[in-house]
Amino acid sequence: MNSRFLDYRPPRIAMTLILLAAAIHVLVPLLPIHLFSSRLVAVFLGVAGFAVMMWAWWQFKEHKVAICPTDETDYLITDGVYRLTRNPMYLGMILMLFAIAVFVGTLPFYVAAFVFFTIINWVFCPYEEDKLTRAFRQDYADYRTQVRRWI
Numbered sequence: 544m545n546s547r548f549l550d551y552r553p554p555r556i557a558m559t560l561i562l563l564a565a566a567i568h569v570l571v572p573l574l575p576i577h578l579f580s581s582r583l584v585a586v587f588l589g590v591a592g593f594a595v596m597m598w599a600w601w602q603f604k605e606h607k608v609a610i611c612p613t614d615e616t617d618y619l620i621t622d623g624v625y626r627l628t629r630n631p632m633y634l635g636m637i638l639m640l641f642a643i644a645v646f647v648g649t650l651p652f653y654v655a656a657f658v659f660f661t662i663i664n665w666v667f668c669p670y671e672e673d674k675l676t677r678a679f680r681q682d683y684a685d686y687r688t689q690v691r692r693w694i
Contacts, residue, residue, distance in 0.1 A: 548662055548666045548667070549612070549613055549666065549667070549670060552611065552612070553612070553632075553633065553636060553659075553662075553663060553667060554636065556659060556662060557636050557639075557640055557659050560640070560655035560656075560658055560659050561640065561643060561652070561655055563651075563655065564651035564652045564654065564655035565651075565652075567651040568647065568649055568651045568652065571651075576649060576650040577648050577649055578648055578649065578650060578653055579645060579648060580645060580646070580647065580648025581645055581648075582646060584645050585642045585643070585645040585646035586642070587642075588638050588639070588641055588642035588645060589638070589639050589642035589643075589646075591638055592634070592635040592636065592637070592638025592639035592641075592642060593635060593639060594635070595624060595628075595631050595632075595634055595635040595638065596631065596632050596634075596635025596636060596639070597635070598623065598624045598631065599623075599624050599625070599631035599632045599635065600632060602620050602622075602623050602624065602625065603620070603632075606618045606620055608620060610632075612667055612670065612671055613670075615674075615678070616674065616675065616678055617678070619675065619678075619679045619682055619683060619686065621686050621690070625690065626690060627690070627694065628690065628691065628692070628693055628694050629686070629687070629690050629691065629692050629693075630663075630668060630692060630693065633663045633667065633668070634693060634694065636659070636663075637656065637659060637660050637663065640652075640655060640656035640659050640660075641653075641656045643655075643656070644656045664692075668692060672687070
């Protein structure tokens with residue numbers, strides 16, 4: 544199961560899930576069960592998610608670290624946004640997916656956000672943590688004890 548998902552980049556997985564949620568929302572009239580919806584909360588989540596993701600992206604560019612999860616890494620970033628979370632890019636994407644869910648307010652979009660979180664948390668994060676453990680040994684072990692996976 545893991546290797547199937549690892550063949551795809553997380554933004555593509557997120558877009559696929561959002562498109563599926565939109566299709567279900569439109570095509571299955573019984574499923575658009577309305578849950579919590581708020582434009583203000585959605586904007587806050589979306590802006591926060593985008594800001595966190597871009598801050599992390601900028602740090603990757605600054606340190607010339609490969610962004611693709613399956614590429615090898617030769618530098619361990621532990622400053623900036625990485626002092627708050629070990630996975631700021633993923634956290635940013637998850638916040639943006641939940642922003643869409645809160646904006647639309649229907650079940651398919653909440654499910655899409657939850658499925659994305661599940662794939663990232665149980666496929667991509669363990670894969671990357673194993674890769675970083677092999678590459679940075681004690682430095683990464685120390686970092687893991689100091690900074691949580693999410694927040």
